[in-house]
Amino acid sequence: MRKHTAKMGSAGLGRVLPVVIPTLFLLAWIVVSTTGLIPTYLLPHPLEIAEAGYAYVLGHPGEAPYAGRFLGDAGASLFRVGCGFTAAVAIGLPLGILSGRLFVIRKLMSTSVNALRAVPGITWLPLALVWFGIGMKTTIFLVALAAFFPIYLNAATGAGQVNPILLQAGAMMGVKRLRGTFAILLPGAMPHLMTGLRLGLGISWAYLVLGELTGVPNGLGAVIMDARMLGRIDMIVVGIIVIAVIGRMSDQLLQVGMRFCFKSARRMA
Amino acid sequence: MTSRLKAVPLRRSEVKEKVLCIDRLSKGFHTAAGYLSVLDDVSFEAESGELIAILGRSGCGKSTLLKIVAGFIPPGSGNVLLNQKPVTGPGPDRCVIFQEDALFPWLTVGENIAFGLKGQKQSGKSRATEMNRFLKLVGLNEFRDYLPGELSGGMKQRVALARVLILKPSVLLMDEPFASLDAQSREEMQNLLLRLWKELSHTILFVTHDVNEAVILADRILLMDKNPGRVREEIRVNLPRPRKRESSAFMDVSRRLNEALRD
Numbered sequence: 116m117r118k119h120t121a122k123m124g125s126a127g128l129g130r131v132l133p134v135v136i137p138t139l140f141l142l143a144w145i146v147v148s149t150t151g152l153i154p155t156y157l158l159p160h161p162l163e164i165a166e167a168g169y170a171y172v173l174g175h176p177g178e179a180p181y182a183g184r185f186l187g188d189a190g191a192s193l194f195r196v197g198c199g200f201t202a203a204v205a206i207g208l209p210l211g212i213l214s215g216r217l218f219v220i221r222k223l224m225s226t227s228v229n230a231l232r233a234v235p236g237i238t239w240l241p242l243a244l245v246w247f248g249i250g251m252k253t254t255i256f257l258v259a260l261a262a263f264f265p266i267y268l269n270a271a272t273g274a275g276q277v278n279p280i281l282l283q284a285g286a287m288m289g290v291k292r293l294r295g296t297f298a299i300l301l302p303g304a305m306p307h308l309m310t311g312l313r314l315g316l317g318i319s320w321a322y323l324v325l326g327e328l329t330g331v332p333n334g335l336g337a338v339i340m341d342a343r344m345l346g347r348i349d350m351i352v353v354g355i356i357v358i359a360v361i362g363r364m365s366d367q368l369l370q371v372g373m374r375f376c377f378k379s380a381r382r383m384a
Numbered sequence: 385m386t387s388r389l390k391a392v393p394l395r396r397s398e399v400k401e402k403v404l405c406i407d408r409l410s411k412g413f414h415t416a417a418g419y420l421s422v423l424d425d426v427s428f429e430a431e432s433g434e435l436i437a438i439l440g441r442s443g444c445g446k447s448t449l450l451k452i453v454a455g456f457i458p459p460g461s462g463n464v465l466l467n468q469k470p471v472t473g474p475g476p477d478r479c480v481i482f483q484e485d486a487l488f489p490w491l492t493v494g495e496n497i498a499f500g501l502k503g504q505k506q507s508g509k510s511r512a513t514e515m516n517r518f519l520k521l522v523g524l525n526e527f528r529d530y531l532p533g534e535l536s537g538g539m540k541q542r543v544a545l546a547r548v549l550i551l552k553p554s555v556l557l558m559d560e561p562f563a564s565l566d567a568q569s570r571e572e573m574q575n576l577l578l579r580l581w582k583e584l585s586h587t588i589l590f591v592t593h594d595v596n597e598a599v600i601l602a603d604r605i606l607l608m609d610k611n612p613g614r615v616r617e618e619i620r621v622n623l624p625r626p627r628k629r630e631s632s633a634f635m636d637v638s639r640r641l642n643e644a645l646r647d
Contacts, residue, residue: 283456284486288500288551289476298502302490379490382531 159349167349168356171338181338181350189361192323192335195251196365199258200319204312207263211270211311212304221271228267236261236322244329254326254334261322265314273307274300302379309373309380316369320362335361403587404430404453404555409462411448412612422448423460424612430555433585437592437602441645445613446591450559453589454480466554476500479548481561485540487532487547494519494528497547518546521580538569542576549584556588562597574600578626595641599634600627607644617644 141161147153148160155163167181174182214221239260240253247253277300285299301308327336335358342350373380406428412421422445430436438446451457453464455474464471466478487496498515506514519528522542532540541561548556558577562570574597581588592598598605599621607617619641623633 278486280482280484280486281488283474283480284482284488286456286474287454287476287478287480288548289503290500291503294503298499299488302488305490382490 156348159352163349164352164356167347168353171350171353171357180345180347181342181353184333184338185357188333188335188338189357191331191333192327193361193365195254195326195334196258196316196319196323199255199323200262200316202255202259203262203266203315203319206259207266207311207315208270208308211267212274212300214267215271215274215276215304216300228264232264232268237325240325240329243326249329250331253329254323254331257322257326258319262315262319265318266311269307269311269314270304273304273311276307277303302377302383305377305379305383309370312369312373313366316365317362320358320365324358401432402429403432403434403467404589405463405465405468406449406453407463407465409449409452409459409464411445411452411457411460421612423452424614426462426613426615428606428615428618430587430589432587435581435588435590435601435603437590437598437605438608439592439595439598439605439641439645440608440613441593441610444608444610446593446608447559449613450480450557450589450591453555454478454557476551477554479551479553479556481541481544481548481556481558483560483563485532485537485544487540487543489532492529492531493524493535493543496532496543497550499547500551514550518550521549521583522546522576536569537565538573541565541573545577545580549580549586554587556586558588558590560592563592563594570597577601595638595645596629599623599637599641600629605641607641 144158144161148155148158159167170179170182172185176183210220210224214224236257239257243253243256247256281299281303282295285295290298323334324336324339327334328340330340331337335354339351339354342348342354370380375381406426409423409426410421411423412419414420426445426449428436438449440446448457452459453471455471455478471478488499491499494515497518498511501511501514516528519525522545524539524542524546527535527539532543535543544561562573565573577588578601580586590598590601602621605619605621606615607619608614609616619637621637623631623637627634
């Protein structure tokens with residue numbers, strides 16, 4: 116549905132409200148750091164973080180221990196998330212839609228999916244390490260596995276909940292199965308598909324860090340783990356902030372991309 | 385039959401061709417309380433261009449009848465013949481206007497109307513011309529780019545009409561399409577339907593529980609009984625068109641039908 120035009124006042128309010136809590140949080144942080152309420156070896160001053168972050172993102176390699184590593188780390192992490200998430204979408208989306216529509220597939224999948232879902236993703240880490248070794252493959256495996264479930268489950272719900280009267284309407288207008296799937300079923304399920312993709316992408320970042328904590332040489336998770344061992348609390352916080360920012364940006368990119376590609380995402384989700 | 389028609393050519397006005405033939409149709413469902421017979425031995429025929437109202441109280445199987453004709457559910461026994469061919473599934477030769485909103489909410493009014501044309505071999509330009517023609521026909525010119533969610537109930541049903549009329553179906557099946565509209569919109573839609581019917585001369589099966597609606601619209605009314613659903617009576621409405629709801633002849637027919645419905 117098209118959104119109703121926001122009232123004059125709420126447009127400005129809509130821009131202010133999202134930054135209220137982060138601002139208050141930052142102020143409180145400055146206060147507790149400056150007054151020494153929390154010692155800096157537990158939580159460094161925001162300025163230290165800013166300096167470390169500046170060096171990490173914009174510094175030249177070699178200037179300082181982490182200077183200029185950002186691009187390489189972010190690139191490696193994005194690639195891993197991209198591979199894992201793509202695999203999860205490629206398997207989870209079609210399988211979810213099939214199980215939402217077809218009784219046989221739904222029943223066939225139910226035991227396995229629900230049993231596997233009960234196992235926390237982190238449990239797979241030791242096994243993945245044995246299978247794939249430390250690094251790239253393990254990380255991609257964990258990301259794909261974790262992102263699969265929200266994508267699969269939401270696709271199944273969405274496909275199952277498409278109003279049957281829309282499919283009947285299509286059938287009476289002479290729409291065959293293939294076109295019905297792409298022109299009615301998928302758009303009808305779009306709000307759920309979108310939710311699944313967004314949840315899946317979000318959880319991808321969580322499992323990326325898990326995979327990278329195991330001792331890969333590069334990546335955002337690796338930086339955090341490395342910094343912990345060297346006692347660089349400021350770099351841990353920088354790593355957290357960078358992941359938060361990139362995670363949020365990738366979520367928005369996903370939404371913008373989906374809205375650009377699909378009318379149903381533009382008009383309904 | 386066909387050979388005789390060839391041998392003795394008849395004028396169209398004398399013998400109209402039978403478009404739709406409902407032949408001893410029965411249907412029942414298994415429920416928790418046992419077998420429930422919904423339709424029992426229903427037979428009738430519809431001539432080309434005829435507007436037939438199927439009138440009955442809720443639960444008389446009139447919607448089930450329509451769904452069988454549409455091909456959404458198979459008959460228990462009996463046959464539905466469309467132009468002498470048995471109906472086996474839904475298709476664009478028998479289009480349905482549903483009671484509830486069945487437009488695609490992610491498509492604009494124009495896209496909804498053109499939806500059924502997409503599968504046909506037609507150039508994009510001629511599709512657009514057709515779409516605009518039917519948009520105008522239902523009086524929604526200025527609403528082409530609106531989404532269904534932004535329309536009133538009456539306007540949605542106009543779109544629903546346009547998107548099936550554009551497919552030129554042999555039979556139009558209407559399942560209490562105006563039941564959820566307010567009185568004014570309902571009357572407007574009835575007038576619109578009559579205007580379109582006069583212009584495009586479709587064969588229409590119109591299911592309703594509203595006596596006045598049946599009388600204002602129909603050439604012929606099939607009055608249905610409940611438990612099991614049967615055609616109890618067939619009433620030909622010979623009132624001249626346009627019909628006046630206030631005329632005494634109209635009210636006579638209505639009263640008779642109301643009484644028949646009551647017992």
